[in-house]
Amino acid sequence: MQKIHLVSGGCGFVGRNMVRRLLKTTQDKVFMIDDLSIGRHPSQWLEDYEAEMILDLEVIGKEKRLYFWKGDFRNLLFYMRVNQRYIQEKYSIDFDRFSDVFHFAAIVGGRMKIEGDPMIVALDLSIDAEFFYWITQHKPERVLYPSSSAAYPVSLQSTDYAIALSEGDIDFNKNLGTPDMTYGWSKLTGEFLAQIAAKYYGIKVACIRPFSGYGEDQELAYPVPAIAARAAGKEDPFEVWGSGKQGRDFVHIDDILDFIFLLLDNVSDGSAYNIGSGKLTSFLELIELFAEIAGYKPKIKPLLDKPVGVHSRYANMDLVTKVFGWEPKISLREGMERVYNVQLNHLKKLGR
Numbered sequence: 001m002q003k004i005h006l007v008s009g010g011c012g013f014v015g016r017n018m019v020r021r022l023l024k025t026t027q028d029k030v031f032m033i034d035d036l037s038i039g040r041h042p043s044q045w046l047e048d049y050e051a052e053m054i055l056d057l058e059v060i061g062k063e064k065r066l067y068f069w070k071g072d073f074r075n076l077l078f079y080m081r082v083n084q085r086y087i088q089e090k091y092s093i094d095f096d097r098f099s100d101v102f103h104f105a106a107i108v109g110g111r112m113k114i115e116g117d118p119m120i121v122a123l124d125l126s127i128d129a130e131f132f133y134w135i136t137q138h139k140p141e142r143v144l145y146p147s148s149s150a151a152y153p154v155s156l157q158s159t160d161y162a163i164a165l166s167e168g169d170i171d172f173n174k175n176l177g178t179p180d181m182t183y184g185w186s187k188l189t190g191e192f193l194a195q196i197a198a199k200y201y202g203i204k205v206a207c208i209r210p211f212s213g214y215g216e217d218q219e220l221a222y223p224v225p226a227i228a229a230r231a232a233g234k235e236d237p238f239e240v241w242g243s244g245k246q247g248r249d250f251v252h253i254d255d256i257l258d259f260i261f262l263l264l265d266n267v268s269d270g271s272a273y274n275i276g277s278g279k280l281t282s283f284l285e286l287i288e289l290f291a292e293i294a295g296y297k298p299k300i301k302p303l304l305d306k307p308v309g310v311h312s313r314y315a316n317m318d319l320v321t322k323v324f325g326w327e328p329k330i331s332l333r334e335g336m337e338r339v340y341n342v343q344l345n346h347l348k349k350l351g352r
């Protein structure tokens, strides 16, 4: 029987890249869920979009391999809690269980949301609690839980003391520290639930801790596309949040997806691995790079009232290199050029 995978948050940044990858590299079916609170409707990001309906479910594409259920994932999880075969029966789709389950539905947002509305982000705890309960009942073949580098203790990322963050800096049997706001707490809790699901229920789960993922079709609420767009418009003076000396570890979405598949093939006990480049890049350096790509030298204007988060957050990739021999393929310059070109074309279309 044809496999069917589930992608929650499938219309968000990571989700839609994953859905496109699954459709491109497999012949399998994909069941995608999103409430479109942030995500974009598939007609906006799928080539040759065409769809028909089974009740309220969109069946997308000529091959009818993609299903789109629009709504709050918690509602669907509740329906499946009441009736394990809810999807199969309601929509007459014939399958036994989902093969790979990618759980990207979450309230994320940029720094503005993480610090500006922390309690809405805390709702991730309710999405994840329902999710983990469901997988222990449904027993999919494999599960991917995206944690985040925000789960690491903020004390290791300060101005005075910042180290490359190693997987062992989170150890449920020792010291956990304080993660980054409610977002980090929900991710840390999610990792804990992943380990419980593996140990007590025999579910095959792998967790990732992506650092700052970016890509061509990321929302402008995130720094990389926002800075690229402003460089394409030759902003001068160039505004930066805070001093700009704070740094992050940027990793391209294509590399993130490559690593996810490698991890699913090799990890099943709920343990978590970093996805980063291992390099710290400050926002000033990022602006310099984009300005160089755009071919000008702007003055810098710090905006000291904007939220900046921890000072320095970057990955120690030693464990990943040692265990999997993996490293990202896309260099910072190549990745940023790709994002820049998209933003430049966008500006040209707008006639600016």
Ligand SMILES: NC(=O)c1ccc[n+]([C@@H]2O[C@H](COP(=O)([O-])OP(=O)(O)OC[C@H]3O[C@@H](n4cnc5c(N)ncnc54)[C@H](O)[C@@H]3O)[C@@H](O)[C@H]2O)c1
Binding pocket: 008, 009, 010, 011, 012, 013, 014, 015, 033, 034, 035, 036, 037, 038, 039, 040, 071, 072, 073, 074, 103, 104, 105, 106, 107, 108, 109, 127, 146, 147, 148, 149, 209, 210, 211, 212, 213, 214
């Ligand atoms: N992008 C990164 O660099 C990065 C880094 C670390 C972790 N992550 C994690 O990866 C996952 C995906 O992140 P993203 O960047 O794609 O975020 P995103 O905001 O682009 O995507 C999340 C999607 O979930 C949807 N959603 C939110 N609540 C929902 C609900 N209750 N029911 C159904 N859909 C819902 C949103 O509409 C959105 O489309 C998140 O768990 C995030 O924490 C991402």
